[in-house]
Amino acid sequence: MNLYKYAAPSTFYPLAGRLAPWFYGAAAIFTVIGLYIGFFVAPTDFQQGEAYRIIFIHVPAAWMSMIVYLAMAFWAAIGLAFNTRLSSMMALALAPTGAWMTFIALWTGALWGKPMWGTWWVWDARLTSELILLFLYVGFMALHASIDDPRRADRAAAVLAIVGAINVPIIYFSVQWWNTLHQGASVSLTKSPSMATTMLWGMLVMAIAFWMYCIGAVLSRCRAIILERERSADWVKEIA
Amino acid sequence: MEWESWSAFWAMGGYGGYVWGSFGITALVMIGELMLVHRRHRAAREAVKHIHRA
Numbered sequence: 001m002n003l004y005k006y007a008a009p010s011t012f013y014p015l016a017g018r019l020a021p022w023f024y025g026a027a028a029i030f031t032v033i034g035l036y037i038g039f040f041v042a043p044t045d046f047q048q049g050e051a052y053r054i055i056f057i058h059v060p061a062a063w064m065s066m067i068v069y070l071a072m073a074f075w076a077a078i079g080l081a082f083n084t085r086l087s088s089m090m091a092l093a094l095a096p097t098g099a100w101m102t103f104i105a106l107w108t109g110a111l112w113g114k115p116m117w118g119t120w121w122v123w124d125a126r127l128t129s130e131l132i133l134l135f136l137y138v139g140f141m142a143l144h145a146s147i148d149d150p151r152r153a154d155r156a157a158a159v160l161a162i163v164g165a166i167n168v169p170i171i172y173f174s175v176q177w178w179n180t181l182h183q184g185a186s187v188s189l190t191k192s193p194s195m196a197t198t199m200l201w202g203m204l205v206m207a208i209a210f211w212m213y214c215i216g217a218v219l220s221r222c223r224a225i226i227l228e229r230e231r232s233a234d235w236v237k238e239i240a
Numbered sequence: 241m242e243w244e245s246w247s248a249f250w251a252m253g254g255y256g257g258y259v260w261g262s263f264g265i266t267a268l269v270m271i272g273e274l275m276l277v278h279r280r281h282r283a284a285r286e287a288v289k290h291i292h293r294a
Binding site for chain 2: 039040041042043044049050051053054057058061096097100103104107108111112114115213217220221223224225227228231232236237
């Protein structure tokens with residue numbers, strides 16, 4: 001099988017259409033399991049009471065906000081380097097979903113911060129860099145929308161996305177590099193997690209659900225973008 | 241089972257507003273995003289039909 005053939009919008013469009021429902025289905029199933037573990041299996045936290053249950057969406061959303069940004073910068077860079085149309089469309093399709101994930105991370109963080117820290121917001125390194133991530137997403141979309149020629153818009157926005165990628169490791173390591181009010185990582189690749197097993201499972205299952213949701217949403221949006229940008233192509237006439 | 245009653249469940253130990261405010265807005269954002277994507281796709285399809293009819 002030649003995977004490169006899917007680099008053509010005309011072959012990717014039907015493929016994405018076939019795949020997206022499976023990701024939505026998986027997202028729904030993992031959400032039900034994750035919420036069940038999060039609300040009915042995981043115990044009350046001895047310090048934070050029930051408020052800690054916000055982490056079952058806060059942490060997956062925060063992870064996705066960074067992962068989606070890296071995926072967006074990656075595809076934007078591929079589009080810039082190899083002039084492949086679909087890569088740039090994929091970057092454009094990722095941006096709104098990443099921005100919404102960032103919004104959810106900030107929103108749920110504020111609702112957790114108020115009862116736990118006594119404040120909705122502090123300008124510490126973690127929160128500030130995550131807010132900058134939101135501005136990068138919005139800036140990427142605004143810059144792209146402000147340039148009429150889509151191929152030129154792709155290139156300009158790609159430069160912004162690539163330069164902005166430096167912010168992702170800053171977010172990730174901010175809790176180590178600076179003295180933040182935000183707590184350090186409870187889960188990392190290098191050491192065993194510092195939380196109860198059922199809590200960890202609830203969070204990981206919800207993280208899979210968020211992955212599936214994001215992939216489904218991005219595939220669907222990419223289909224819309226393909227139609228918008230290839231509308232005068234002959235193949236589009238057949239499928240619309 | 242963690243909860244003594246449904247009202248205890250919804251109260252979330254006094255943090256109900258924060259917990260349901262988080263989960264509720266997240267659900268709203270996700271459903272809203274999917275609706276926007278669906279609408280965008282439909283609009284793009286209509287535009288394609290319009291162009292190729294003309």
